[in-house]
Amino acid sequence: MSKTHPADLDAMEARRLIGQRRLSPVELAEACIERVTQINPAINAVVAQDFDRIRDEARQAEQSVMRHKALGPLHGLPFGVKDMIDVQGLPTTFGSEIFRDNIAEKDDAIVAAMRRAGGIPLGKTNNPDWSAGGNTRNAVYGVTANPHDTTKSAAGSSGGSAALLAARMAPLATGSDTGGSLRNPAAFCGVVGFRPSPGVVPGDTRAMALMHLSTSGPMGRSVADVALMLSVMVRPDRLDPYTVVVDGQTPWQADRFSQGRRPDLAALRIVVTEDFGFAPTSMMIRETFGRVVARLSDHLGRVDETHPDCTDADRIFSVLRGVMFLGMHHTLLQTHPDKIGPNVRANIEEGLSYGPLDIADALVKQGRFYRDWQRFFEDHDYVLCPAVTISPRDWHELYPTEIDGQPTKNYYHWLAMAYASTLAGHxxxxxxxxxxxLGMPFGLQIVGRRHDDAGVLQVAAAIEEIFADDLIFGVPIVDVQTLKTAPKLADCEGFMGF
Incomplete structure (x- = not known):
């Protein structure tokens, strides 16, 4: 193969070379282990691993190749696992001191599916306490820094996964998303994050099964890699009430996600919006988004500057999020009050402040919100918008208390560009x-109709292809050599604190 460092390969290319016997799974595993050893101290993305087991699994994968056995779509590919789901034998702490010593007894269903497809878990990636927050930091493992600038936040809650990908420590990683928890860190770190429609990736352990705000999803360095990973994560599973299973199958076929064709962007009815009419988007992000849209203009046909009706979005999300955290974590606050992080505590207290009428009102308004979005998408195909309202900030900042001098409403208000589509389930x-x-990665968000997951991936791939060789709008690349000599993040003041 070429002189390209194996850890720099995207998942699709690495898998192709493994299938052609031009890249050994052992060589790829060793390259990823080398990157973790050399770079992770500077960013603290990987927080638990077992290198001996990784090497053993890579040798087994290599033997399968040499014996000409049938190979899965992820055969020999290392992947990071967010510390919210289990990898047998590794700790699952949820970023919480309460579970500091919790060792998983079996693989989560997502990890098991990726293993069956030939993937190799590289290790656990960092997230905030119970994934509450847009800055990846907790009292168990400390903070995760942005690989593009280690003084800046990697966002959250899937910040460890995004940082791992950007720093080229593995080609794939799992993420999860409520108010943008995989999209925001993807934007901050310059990688790809996909939030699927409810039920596409089953949430078989979701505590509030009927509340669809949270879902797992794939993260990678290209749209094709994310689509490949999604095709493996999809499965018929009746444990998630949003996963439709008929005669043992789902309406969405896994192969459609990884084998999509490029659409004609000029034939689509595209919408652009800077703020969905309510998000506190900073002026710099608005201006950056404007330049991106201008660069795309020659490739687009009909473009409307509008947005779906997002009336009461902040209120709906606040109430439902508060109720969700109250149901999941109130007992932990009562039994371990000194081991609950500030964001989780704030959500629980907010949940307690709402009465039955508040909750009923939010649920009714969410129903209206959802139907308004469905009517909007009868006349429009896709929405293009910024992924996040701000540029990455100092990781010491727990959350932005102001944007362009205007105060934010709470610790998650700055994530409004993401939770708009969360509420509608798109x-x-x-x-x-x-x-x-400021020289930091900019993330473009693409939103499609509910269950048009394949279409969203196809549009994203088409735009990605337009910018592939663009010196201004191309993918921002991390300086790996600089990270090798960067100071150890754990030695920085505030590393473990809130």
Whole structure:
């Protein structure tokens, strides 16, 4: 094979070379282990691993190749696993001190599916306490820094996964998303994050099964890699009430996600919006988004500057999020009050402040919100918008208390560009499109109709292809050599604190 460092290969290319016997799974595993050893101290993305087991599994994968056995779609590919789901034998702490010593007894269903497809878990990636927050930091493992600038936040809650991908420590990683928890870090770190429609990736352990705000999803360095991973994560599973299973199958076929064709962008009815009419988007992000849209204009046909009706979005999300955290974590707050992080505590207290009428009102308004979005998408195909309202900030900042001098409403208000589509249950993807005025990655979000997951991936791939060789709007690349000599993040003041 070429002189390209194996860890720099995207998943699709690495898998192709493994299938052609031009890249050994052992060589790829060793390259990823080398990257973790050399770079992770500077960013703290990987927080638990077992290198001996990784090497053993890579040798087994190599033997399968040499014996000409049938190979799965992820055969020999290392992947990061967010510390919210289990990898047998590794700790699952949820970023919580309460579960500091919790060792998983079996693989989560997503990890098991990726193993069956030939994937090799590289290790656990960092997330905030119970994934509550847009800055990846907790009292168990400390903070995760942005690989493009280690003084800046990697966002959250899937910040460890995004940082791992950007720093080229593995080609794939799992993420999960409520208010943008995989899309926001993907945008901050210059990688791809996809939030599927409810039920496409079953949430078989979701505590509030009937509340669809949270879902797992794939993360990678290209749209094709994310689509490949999604095709493996999809499965018929009746444990998720949003996963439709008829005669043992789902309406969505896994192969459609990884074998999509490029659409004619000029034939689509595209919408652009800077803020969905309510998000506190900073002026710099608005200006960066404007430049991206202008660069795309020659490839687009009908473009409307509008957005779905998002009336009461902040209120709906606040109430439902508060109720969700109250149901999941109130007992933990009562039994371990000194081991609950500030964001989780704030959500529980907010949940307690709402009465039955508040909750009923939010549920009714969400129903209206959903139907308004469905009517909007009868006349429009896809929405293009910024993924996040701000550029990455200092990781010491727990959350932005102001944007352009205007105060935010709470610790998650700055994530409004993401939770708009969460409330409607529409698939959304974030792809890297150059850098903003501060030199940090800029993420473009693409939102499609509910259950048009394949279409969203296809549009994203088409836009990605347009920008592939663009010096301004192309994918921002991390300077790996600089990270090798960067100071150890754990030695920085505030590393473990809130």
């Amino acid at each position: 698939p959304s993807i974030t792809i890297p499109v150059g850098r903003d005025a």
